[in-house]
Amino acid sequence: ALRALAHMGSPESLPALRKAATDPDPQVRDAAAAGLARLGDSAALDKIFANLSSDDPAVRTKAVEVLAETGTAAVLEKIRPMAEDPVYQVRAAVMTALGASGSPLVLAELLKGTEDQNELVRAKAVAALGRLGQPGAAQYLEDARKKAPNVYMELLAVAGLARLGEPIDNSAARRSLYQNDPDTKLLAVEVLEASAARAHEKGAAVEEKSALEDLENALDDAEMKVRVRAAAGLVRRLQKAPVRGGK
Numbered sequence: 001a002l003r004a005l006a007h008m009g010s011p012e013s014l015p016a017l018r019k020a021a022t023d024p025d026p027q028v029r030d031a032a033a034a035g036l037a038r039l040g041d042s043a044a045l046d047k048i049f050a051n052l053s054s055d056d057p058a059v060r061t062k063a064v065e066v067l068a069e070t071g072t073a074a075v076l077e078k079i080r081p082m083a084e085d086p087v088y089q090v091r092a093a094v095m096t097a098l099g100a101s102g103s104p105l106v107l108a109e110l111l112k113g114t115e116d117q118n119e120l121v122r123a124k125a126v127a128a129l130g131r132l133g134q135p136g137a138a139q140y141l142e143d144a145r146k147k148a149p150n151v152y153m154e155l156l157a158v159a160g161l162a163r164l165g166e167p168i169d170n171s172a173a174r175r176s177l178y179q180n181d182p183d184t185k186l187l188a189v190e191v192l193e194a195s196a197a198r199a200h201e202k203g204a205a206v207e208e209k210s211a212l213e214d215l216e217n218a219l220d221d222a223e224m225k226v227r228v229r230a231a232a233g234l235v236r237r238l239q240k241a242p243v244r245g246g247k
């Protein structure tokens with residue numbers, strides 16, 4: 001509820017946010033800080049900006065995460081240099097924050113992140129490219145897909161391409177449903193749902209049916225969260241009007 005209040009960005013929420021900023025629960029304080037920063041509260045912003053220079057990498061990471069929720073250009077300029085942080089957890093948080101910004105100005109940092117020495121940072125950078133919402137990222141996502149060292153990284157790139165409305169190949173997602181890693185399977189389900197949606201939009205009934213059948217197979221997965229995600233995807237897709245004809 002507090003996070004929703006923070007995202008409303010209404011001045012009327014200031015008293016509640018300032019009170020929450022002193023709450024003993026750190027998650028409540030973080031949500032309040034993000035809300036205050038979004039509303040331009042200078043004291044809250046100054047405190048978070050100061051935390052970017054903390055000697056504790058956990059504090060720097062949290063500061064990046066909180067600032068990412070504000071969505072302002074000024075805050076983005078504070079986050080971008082943190083892509084060079086010596087601690088990989090901080091760099092990973094920065095990649096996620098930059099991807100959430102939707103700004104084409106962060107492409108350079110994200111592309112550098114895809115070449116980072118740490119695998120987590122590389123994964124977060126590829127995922128961020130896919131969430132940036134910039135058509136110009138498509139070529140880089142395709143490069144990331146081709147160079148992917150494993151199926152998870154490949155799926156991150158494919159998922160990003162799907163979000164941009166680019167043509168995608170379901171084969172990696174289909175194979176991934178038989179992997180042991182739940183996160184890989186969840187990503188595969190996301191790709192398959194996106195594929196079904198795209199096929200529906202272009203009236204490709206055969207392609208849509210194939211993707212939906214793959215989603216149905218995921219309903220038998222051993223992991224509950226995979227089954228739930230697949231079921232939710234199927235419900236969303238089946239709520240759409242059936243496609244007539246096909247290719």
